[in-house]
Amino acid sequence: MTALFVVLGYAAIAIFLVGVLAKVWKYGTTPSPLKIPQTPAPVTATGVPVRMLSEVVLFKSLFKSNRVIWLAGYVFHIGLLLVVIKHYRFLFASVPAGLSYFDTFEMYPGIIMMGGLGLLFLLRLVVDRNMFISVMTDYFLILLFISIALTGTLAKHFYRVDITQVKQFMMGLISFSPMGENSAFPTETIFIIHFSLVLLLLVYFPFSKLMHSAGVFFSPTRNQVDNPREKRLVAPWAADISGNTVVSVKEEAAEAPGQA
Amino acid sequence: MADKEATATEEEPKVLTDLEKVGEPIVPRKKPNEIHPDELTGSIKIPKVQEGTAAGNKPYLCKSENMEKLGFPGDLREDWHDAAIAKMGDLLEKYKSLQVYMDICVKCGSCTDKCHYFIGTEDGKNMPVARAELFRKVYRKYFTTEGKILGKLAGAEKLDLELLGEWYSYFHQCSQCRRCSVFCPYGIDTAEISMAAREIMDHIGVGQKYTNDIIVKVHEVGNNLGMNPKALKATLESTEEDLEEETGKKIRLPLDEVGADVLMVTPSADFFASPHVESLLGYAKVFHQAGISWTFSSAASEAGNFGMFIGNYGQMQKVASRLTDAINEIKPKRLIVGECGHAWRIAYSFWNTLIGPFDSLDPNFKRPQHICEYTLDLVNRGAIKLDKSKNDHIIPTFHDSCNVARGARMGDKPGGQFTIPRDLIKASCNRYVEMDEETIMEKTFCCGGGGGLLTDDLLELRVKGAMPRMQAFSKVQESHGVNFLALICAICKAQFTKILPKYGVGMDVAGGVHQLVASAIDLGAKE
Numbered sequence: 001m002t003a004l005f006v007v008l009g010y011a012a013i014a015i016f017l018v019g020v021l022a023k024v025w026k027y028g029t030t031p032s033p034l035k036i037p038q039t040p041a042p043v044t045a046t047g048v049p050v051r052m053l054s055e056v057v058l059f060k061s062l063f064k065s066n067r068v069i070w071l072a073g074y075v076f077h078i079g080l081l082l083v084v085i086k087h088y089r090f091l092f093a094s095v096p097a098g099l100s101y102f103d104t105f106e107m108y109p110g111i112i113m114m115g116g117l118g119l120l121f122l123l124r125l126v127v128d129r130n131m132f133i134s135v136m137t138d139y140f141l142i143l144l145f146i147s148i149a150l151t152g153t154l155a156k157h158f159y160r161v162d163i164t165q166v167k168q169f170m171m172g173l174i175s176f177s178p179m180g181e182n183s184a185f186p187t188e189t190i191f192i193i194h195f196s197l198v199l200l201l202l203v204y205f206p207f208s209k210l211m212h213s214a215g216v217f218f219s220p221t222r223n224q225v226d227n228p229r230e231k232r233l234v235a236p237w238a239a240d241i242s243g244n245t246v247v248s249v250k251e252e253a254a255e256a257p258g259q260a
Numbered sequence: 261m262a263d264k265e266a267t268a269t270e271e272e273p274k275v276l277t278d279l280e281k282v283g284e285p286i287v288p289r290k291k292p293n294e295i296h297p298d299e300l301t302g303s304i305k306i307p308k309v310q311e312g313t314a315a316g317n318k319p320y321l322c323k324s325e326n327m328e329k330l331g332f333p334g335d336l337r338e339d340w341h342d343a344a345i346a347k348m349g350d351l352l353e354k355y356k357s358l359q360v361y362m363d364i365c366v367k368c369g370s371c372t373d374k375c376h377y378f379i380g381t382e383d384g385k386n387m388p389v390a391r392a393e394l395f396r397k398v399y400r401k402y403f404t405t406e407g408k409i410l411g412k413l414a415g416a417e418k419l420d421l422e423l424l425g426e427w428y429s430y431f432h433q434c435s436q437c438r439r440c441s442v443f444c445p446y447g448i449d450t451a452e453i454s455m456a457a458r459e460i461m462d463h464i465g466v467g468q469k470y471t472n473d474i475i476v477k478v479h480e481v482g483n484n485l486g487m488n489p490k491a492l493k494a495t496l497e498s499t500e501e502d503l504e505e506e507t508g509k510k511i512r513l514p515l516d517e518v519g520a521d522v523l524m525v526t527p528s529a530d531f532f533a534s535p536h537v538e539s540l541l542g543y544a545k546v547f548h549q550a551g552i553s554w555t556f557s558s559a560a561s562e563a564g565n566f567g568m569f570i571g572n573y574g575q576m577q578k579v580a581s582r583l584t585d586a587i588n589e590i591k592p593k594r595l596i597v598g599e600c601g602h603a604w605r606i607a608y609s610f611w612n613t614l615i616g617p618f619d620s621l622d623p624n625f626k627r628p629q630h631i632c633e634y635t636l637d638l639v640n641r642g643a644i645k646l647d648k649s650k651n652d653h654i655i656p657t658f659h660d661s662c663n664v665a666r667g668a669r670m671g672d673k674p675g676g677q678f679t680i681p682r683d684l685i686k687a688s689c690n691r692y693v694e695m696d697e698e699t700i701m702e703k704t705f706c707c708g709g710g711g712g713l714l715t716d717d718l719l720e721l722r723v724k725g726a727m728p729r730m731q732a733f734s735k736v737q738e739s740h741g742v743n744f745l746a747l748i749c750a751i752c753k754a755q756f757t758k759i760l761p762k763y764g765v766g767m768d769v770a771g772g773v774h775q776l777v778a779s780a781i782d783l784g785a786k787e
Contacts, residue, residue: 040678
């Protein structure tokens, strides 16, 4: 049992990391041949992170658009963030200062997360426009997240899975010494389901729309500086067809950090 | 019944070619008198989703002669399927926007009620995300692991003639106005996707007549309206005479004057279409009062550039390069662009990339400069005087052009594209009324005719797509007696002139910002 989940665990993490990095590499290296910031846009390079943060932290454009979708999405993401933070105990031998604060939230992060997800699911069912655009994988992802949150909450608060054992297994995994005598895989059914679903999520992640989490930083309409009259942008392939020289590919990289 | 059968047997049963299957509307186009716009109530209602109500909207196919002139196949390529997928792969490697936007849509629904064509036609596939899905389906099928394994469950689909027909229809029901992008949590830009789709279609022999014919006209004659230099010269001369008759002053409309300080590039519609020409008179009066030497150019007698609409970088650059010729010939110090939405986006955002850097121009001025930036600066410095009382019969409102509002800027500060035209209107008129805030500035609705759709074979779409703007306009018309829709775009001007009467509003309501400047400007001797 332990050996099986160790292998599955490493495989899932490897697929996740390689998959995500491959996508990020692709987003980063694909050229932007034209300046297409959504205006009004920042006119300086320092304005871009501010704009990006307002989107990533506050979902500003979504808020502008639709308060119900914003609420559903925001509640889900906040819940998810808290849940992920609360898993620190499985990854650190000793409790890092400050992180134990999150334990005071008890089971609420999981419930907050499920609340947001429930609303997102409901929106797909009751709003005809959302229904029209939804396919199986859209429903599946919400259900997958709900299942993970539900089994996690049940494992922790109702089935009282042996936390110490889970921790030892996880510590074994992350220290690359998974088959130690104390780090056996916990065999409670609810935990097996929870853990398996998380592995499934990790494997599916790089191939799914969940790549929005990394992709948003590469969105040219949001990460470009509005300075086309001052700074010339030419992509290498466009330079080739026009006989123009490449003058500002480096500048593009310099003005939007992370864009590569 | 008997008659119908008789005619049916007399006519040869028409066998559609594959190209016609893609390009012919599935229901016949409506005649102008069969198009009934929504009633103007002043409010914009989000419709219930219908299926296929707009599937019949398809523009005429470009004839093979002009396709070939642009380097595209003259007929649907025999290997069209493989060629389309190959072109898609090529574009995915060339455009970060396309690659990222294919992957990151979560289908949250934020954009679903934002497109004027969806609001007007009620067709679900005109929701931005659904439009993009037509492209994404194919992307998933051929370029993603998810789509290859899960197929339809993941929304992946093979590109067949039927889907290609949907592409031809719905990617020509997007005016590339980018309103959806404003509301997208990731800034997904449907314009980028519709440009890519049109580029792919052109590459397999499925082109749109209106846009492609116009690009051919620019290459062959010099501008979108197909006015040769001789005709242009004659038009400008007769307009000069009219101007002198009206004002009693020798206000010039110079053409090809080598050594002029300012090279003025404007959409060719400004030369004689109505109400465009009223703004042209405005530019001339402003230059006259400013006392600056300026000229139009017959080489660059078109600011518009439909290469953008078809998503073809090479065509866009080729059209833009006419300006390089004009600059080399005239050797101006400054470059100023007239009232045109997509032209300003290209001039402001793309010219430096396409044909820059403009090292020969005076760096003390923006390269290029918008006519509104130029005129307002003169007003603010007191170099020209505007007598607002001359426009007291006018109660204007301002329609932000989509490409200016969301794809460009004026002035030095973000949002200058909103304040500068408004300040110029307010400097020309004593009254000014703003439309509903959900329909202006970055949230502005397209006029319904942008993005290469300003053609009569898409008249029904244009009428329906104008509905949100018409509702917002009718509201201020009702509440504040607004009687002038001020515009800074040749396409907006042509669209509203045609569409306003359909909604029972007089077409003279639409006009340019420099039309207001033209009637307010004080042409007296300068102090």
